[in-house]
Amino acid sequence: MVIKKGEIWKSLGIGLSVILTVCWLFPYIYVICCSFKPGTEVIAVPPSFFPKVFSVESFLNLLERMDALKYLLNSLSVSLASTIIALLLGSLAAYAIQRSGAKLSVILVVLVLCLKMIPTSSIVVPIYELICNLGLYDTRIALVIVYAAINMPFVMWTMLSFYEGIPTTLDEAAFVDGASSLQTFSKVILPICRPGLATAFIFTLFLAWNDFLIALLLTSTNAKTFTVGLAGFLSAYNLDLGPMCAGAFLFSFPVMVISLAAQKYIVQGMTAGAVKG
Amino acid sequence: MRLISRKTLLLFFLPGAVFMGAFLIYPIITMVIDSFYEIGITGSKRFIGPDNYIRAFTAGGFLKQLMNTLIYITVAVGVETVAGLLFALFFELDYRGSKIIRSFMMAPLMIAPLVAGLTWKLMMSSSFGIVNELLTRVGILESPSGILWLADEKWSLLACCIADIWLTTPFMMLMILAGLQGLDTSMLEAARIDGAGLLQQVFSIKLPVIKPVLLTALSVRIIDAARTFDIIWAMTEGGPNRSSETISIIIYKTLTRYNDTGYASAMAVVFIAVLVLFTLVFMQSLWNPKKQDR
Numbered sequence: 001m002v003i004k005k006g007e008i009w010k011s012l013g014i015g016l017s018v019i020l021t022v023c024w025l026f027p028y029i030y031v032i033c034c035s036f037k038p039g040t041e042v043i044a045v046p047p048s049f050f051p052k053v054f055s056v057e058s059f060l061n062l063l064e065r066m067d068a069l070k071y072l073l074n075s076l077s078v079s080l081a082s083t084i085i086a087l088l089l090g091s092l093a094a095y096a097i098q099r100s101g102a103k104l105s106v107i108l109v110v111l112v113l114c115l116k117m118i119p120t121s122s123i124v125v126p127i128y129e130l131i132c133n134l135g136l137y138d139t140r141i142a143l144v145i146v147y148a149a150i151n152m153p154f155v156m157w158t159m160l161s162f163y164e165g166i167p168t169t170l171d172e173a174a175f176v177d178g179a180s181s182l183q184t185f186s187k188v189i190l191p192i193c194r195p196g197l198a199t200a201f202i203f204t205l206f207l208a209w210n211d212f213l214i215a216l217l218l219t220s221t222n223a224k225t226f227t228v229g230l231a232g233f234l235s236a237y238n239l240d241l242g243p244m245c246a247g248a249f250l251f252s253f254p255v256m257v258i259s260l261a262a263q264k265y266i267v268q269g270m271t272a273g274a275v276k277g
Numbered sequence: 278m279r280l281i282s283r284k285t286l287l288l289f290f291l292p293g294a295v296f297m298g299a300f301l302i303y304p305i306i307t308m309v310i311d312s313f314y315e316i317g318i319t320g321s322k323r324f325i326g327p328d329n330y331i332r333a334f335t336a337g338g339f340l341k342q343l344m345n346t347l348i349y350i351t352v353a354v355g356v357e358t359v360a361g362l363l364f365a366l367f368f369e370l371d372y373r374g375s376k377i378i379r380s381f382m383m384a385p386l387m388i389a390p391l392v393a394g395l396t397w398k399l400m401m402s403s404s405f406g407i408v409n410e411l412l413t414r415v416g417i418l419e420s421p422s423g424i425l426w427l428a429d430e431k432w433s434l435l436a437c438c439i440a441d442i443w444l445t446t447p448f449m450m451l452m453i454l455a456g457l458q459g460l461d462t463s464m465l466e467a468a469r470i471d472g473a474g475l476l477q478q479v480f481s482i483k484l485p486v487i488k489p490v491l492l493t494a495l496s497v498r499i500i501d502a503a504r505t506f507d508i509i510w511a512m513t514e515g516g517p518n519r520s521s522e523t524i525s526i527i528i529y530k531t532l533t534r535y536n537d538t539g540y541a542s543a544m545a546v547v548f549i550a551v552l553v554l555f556t557l558v559f560m561q562s563l564w565n566p567k568k569q570d571r
Contacts, residue, residue: 009475025384027385028396181285181289210392227389
């Protein structure tokens with residue numbers, strides 16, 4: 001009797017979780033559906049969920065309205081380059097902080113944490129002025145270095161919790177064998193930390209890829225990223241929602257696929273530090 | 278054995294520090310200085326002491342935006358926590374295919390906030406939005422224009438909250454699921470044998486176990502909700518009539534539209550100070566007792 005009752009609860013739970021998932025994916029599926037509708041159907045009253053006529057008009061419009069491929073390439077190259085820089089420098093710094101027992105390292109940890117909390121929206125203008133003074137406005141280099149800087153505290157924070165899980169005896173053994181600190185880091189610690197690096201990599205990549213505000217301020221034509229182009233549909237082409245949906249779909253589909261494929265790392269990244277403490 | 282000497286620590290930290298110094302610390306220092314000046318559009322500077330701060334905290338300052346931010350945080354994070362907790366209890370169940378369902382639930386997790394904002398803007402449009410169409414069909418609304426989500430001052434902030442909730446409830450769920458993994462199943466079994474009901478199991482056993490994770494997740498979310506920019510910008514740009522304007526938005530607008538750098542800097546300094554203080558207090562109370570436990 002008891003078991004039976006438990007099973008009813010269980011199937012109820014399973015049913016509910018399936019329904020919830022479908023509901024939760026609804027907005028996204030709706031966007032996908034809209035991007036395959038012809039332009040007039042997107043703003044038809046009353047709206048329909050599935051496209052009545054299947055068409056790629058929105059995608060063609062998107063390509064016509066903005067240099068979508070160029071913006072996508074900008075987004076991709078900028079986020080990749082900035083992620084690699086942030087990862088290299090961030091993991092190195094975090095290693096030193098984690099392994100050094102000096103009082104200074106505690107201060108640095110707190111500093112990194114505080115820097116991680118800074119809202120980008122409030123520091124963008126000094127950044128903008130700095131970039132203009134350096135003559136880097138509307139270049140991809142500007143975006144690369146700014147993203148690298150802003151995401152570095154995040155990389156450090158993630159890597160700190162990964163290093164914590166690696167016994168210091170490994171470092172000691174390397175030290176006894178005569179390895180320098182840099183050698184220990186690159187030859188012993190980093191290879192073990194590959195899952196941690198993968199986690200930090202994916203997260204930082206998405207942070208840069210998804211960013212809107214910095215690219216909005218620092219670019220105009222050459223280095224414009226896809227998010228800024230997409231937001232252009234908000235004001236300029238107010239009723240052109242078809243291409244906007246197509247763009248949103250194009251832009252976030254790879255993200256969805258990667259997050260499904262690399263879910264293990266994403267879960268690790270989100271819970272790093274929280275579960276281990 | 279001291280593995281990393283002080284010199285090595287500084288040496289390893291330096292390259293990263295150059296980046297962070299230039300684009301995180303230097304901007305803050307600039308802003309602290311600017312906040313004491315009145316800065317004209319041409320760049321002319323005049324020292325006015327704490328006037329910018331006084332202006333921020335008097336009527337017509339950023340008190341309304343502060344209130345909006347607090348409402349946004351309370352509603353969005355509150356709903357996310359409760360929903361995340363409920364979802365986690367359902368998604369915790371193990372069955373054939375449960376992992377796939379869980380994966381799909383978490384798929385929107387990494388979507389750009391801007392895209393989330395655009396998506397909901399599309400869905401909440403008053404005339405051709407599917408949200409009102411559905412609400413009308415199930416009988417909650419009388420006509421599809423019953424609620425003007427984005428154009429009505431009463432609803433605009435809530436509309437932004439809904440997009441936020443959609444985007445980040447999976448994150449809450451994920452954190453709570455991770456916390457539940459630390460649960461000792463024998464405890465649950467013992468409770469079950471002793472006749473504890475489902476609710477009792479949740480409140481007396483599961484909640485205490487996930488408390489530390491839940492608190493961390495809460496702090497992360499509170500800070501992120503306070504900083505939200507993209508979602509609100511995409512959906513309403515703070516309007517109508519400033520009804521969905523949060524601190525992030527007002528700072529950005531003051532900087533880029535009104536070119537009032539001094540005043541915006543003062544608001545930003547207050548904002549950053551509050552967030553950093555919150556983080557430090559929170560981390561202190563959360564981490565110290567745990568470290569001693571070990």
